[in-house]
Amino acid sequence: xxxxxxxxxxxxxxxxxxxxxxxxxxxxxxxxxxxxxxxxxxxxxxxxxxxxxxxxxxxxxxxxxxxxxxxxxxxxxxxxxxxxxxxxxxxxxxxxxxxxxxxxxxxxxxxxxxxxxxxxxxxxxxxxxxxxxxxxxxxxxxxxxxxxxxxxxxxxxxxxxxxxxxxxxxxxxxxxxxxxxxxxxxxxxxxxxxxxxxxxxxxxxxxxxxxxxxxxxxxxxxxxxxxxxxxxxxxxxxxxxxxxxxxxxxxxxxxxxxxxxxxxxxxxxxxxxxxxxxxxxxxxxxxxxxxxxxxxxxxxxxxxxxxxxxxxxxxxxxxxxxxxxxxxxxxxxxxxxxxxxxxxxxxxxxxxxxxxxxxxxxxxxxxxxxxxxxxxxxxxxxxxxxxxxxxxxxxxxxxxxxxxxxxxxxxxxxxxxxxxxxxxxxxxxxxxxxxxxxx
Ligand code: CTP
Numbered sequence: 001x002x003x004x005x006x007x008x009x010x011x012x013x014x015x016x017x018x019x020x021x022x023x024x025x026x027x028x029x030x031x032x033x034x035x036x037x038x039x040x041x042x043x044x045x046x047x048x049x050x051x052x053x054x055x056x057x058x059x060x061x062x063x064x065x066x067x068x069x070x071x072x073x074x075x076x077x078x079x080x081x082x083x084x085x086x087x088x089x090x091x092x093x094x095x096x097x098x099x100x101x102x103x104x105x106x107x108x109x110x111x112x113x114x115x116x117x118x119x120x121x122x123x124x125x126x127x128x129x130x131x132x133x134x135x136x137x138x139x140x141x142x143x144x145x146x147x148x149x150x151x152x153x154x155x156x157x158x159x160x161x162x163x164x165x166x167x168x169x170x171x172x173x174x175x176x177x178x179x180x181x182x183x184x185x186x187x188x189x190x191x192x193x194x195x196x197x198x199x200x201x202x203x204x205x206x207x208x209x210x211x212x213x214x215x216x217x218x219x220x221x222x223x224x225x226x227x228x229x230x231x232x233x234x235x236x237x238x239x240x241x242x243x244x245x246x247x248x249x250x251x252x253x254x255x256x257x258x259x260x261x262x263x264x265x266x267x268x269x270x271x272x273x274x275x276x277x278x279x280x281x282x283x284x285x286x287x288x289x290x291x292x293x294x295x296x297x298x299x300x301x302x303x304x305x306x307x308x309x310x311x312x313x314x315x316x317x318x319x320x321x322x323x324x325x326x327x328x329x330x331x332x333x334x335x336x337x338x339x340x341x342x343x344x345x346x347x348x349x350x351x352x353x354x355x356x357x358x359x360x361x362x363x364x365x366x367x368x369x370x371x372x373x374x375x376x377x378x379x380x381x382x383x384x385x386x387x388x389x390x391x392x393x394x395x396x397x398x399x400x401x402x403x404x405x406x407x408x409x410x411x412x413x414x415x416x417x418x419x420x421x422x423x424x425x426x427x428x429x430x431x432x433x434x435x436x437x438x439x
Contacts, residue, residue, distance in 0.1 A: 002028030016115035133188035218299035265362030276349035292329035297348035311428035
């Protein structure tokens with residue numbers, strides 16, 4: 001019996017796939033099809049799949065062509081599979097010609113001509129894209145813009161800004177540049193807001209009133225009540241309102257949360273998050289607004305505290321050191337939280353440098369996420385007996401912003417709220433900002 005194997009993503013199964021499978025089957029007597037897992041696709045930069053692994057497997061099975069369907073989960077698996085299943089022929093489409101020649105050592109390699117004029121990418125891009133507008137003046141918007149190009153369900157078509165000095169790249173590339181927010185809203189399906197936190201509430205509210213979806217950089221607003229109002233308004237208008245915080249959407253970070261919930265380091269006693277960057281006040285733009293360490297870094301550092309320990313803390317103490325040349329700003333701030341059975345520290349600095357790590361301490365061990373933990377691809381669980389230590393790697397492409405954008409488009413298309421950052425966490429981040437401002 002001649003055994004044949006082939007691999008693919010098979011997103012939105014099309015006749016190019018079916019023709020390939022038929023010809024693969026005709027090469028032998030028994031066909032095994034390997035469908036790539038979502039995680040494996042992410043590691044090779046394929047982030048735009050519309051269908052889940054289960055849907056893609058079901059579609060391949062439904063063709064009735066494959067005798068067996070398996071999942072491809074890791075790099076190098078092809079060699080393992082060829083040996084394990086006693087494969088005679090490995091085959092893929094001609095778009096891969098040459099790429100798999102190394103498998104000749106294990107079996108025959110056949111490249112089948114690719115069907116012209118169709119691909120999953122084309123089908124995905126024929127679905128209309130979410131038209132997104134940018135709001136703000138920070139140079140971070142350049143990164144956001146660049147990353148959006150990797151997400152084929154989203155297109156940035158406009159920018160509303162009062163200061164274009166740091167945004168030349170975007171200005172040269174897109175047509176709709178305005179300082180009239182209403183004009184931007186009239187032309188887009190959704191907005192990404194990266195302005196001073198003081199402006200978030202009004203800008204989110206106006207967008208939602210125009211029935212536009214919103215992704216707003218954390219904190220969503222500056223009080224719990226304001227958050228509540230915005231979330232209710234989003235529900236009423238049937239719009240997605242998502243807190244922008246790229247860390248929450250990184251695989252490494254979200255896997256870490258799951259391992260902690262599963263008790264891998266026992267009961268958690270402390271979360272200690274540090275975020276510092278030596279930046280000049282000028283980098284943060286508008287001098288009429290107070291934009292110190294807390295505004296720049298607070299929301300990022302608070303995220304793991306509330307996602308891991310919950311939002312029900314008993315008290316928070318705030319200690320700040322003023323910015324050197326701008327004493328009305330905080331150059332460094334430390335927040336100490338007390339919970340019933342645990343504690344947390346958040347350290348944020350723009351004027352003072354420290355190790356920007358995240359450490360979660362538990363009764364059995366601790367989690368260590370090295371600097372800069374907010375865009376991490378790696379963490380460790382460490383124990384008293386170091387032989388039990390484990391390291392976890394999950395690649396991050398680019399700045400990591402693309403994953404949050406994929407989630408935005410999934411939420412908009414599915415008509416479902418985003419579930420990565422709970423509403424309790426969103427409200428608690430805002431509440432803490434309010435308490436810190438008051439102290
Ligand atoms: N294939 C083919 N003809 C096409 C499209 C795909 O023969 N028009 C083959 C590929 O060469 C591969 C298999 O089908 O052997 C699965 O391909 P996959 O990458 O899942 O499909 P694409 O449509 O190429 O997906 P994408 O656009 O996301 O790259």
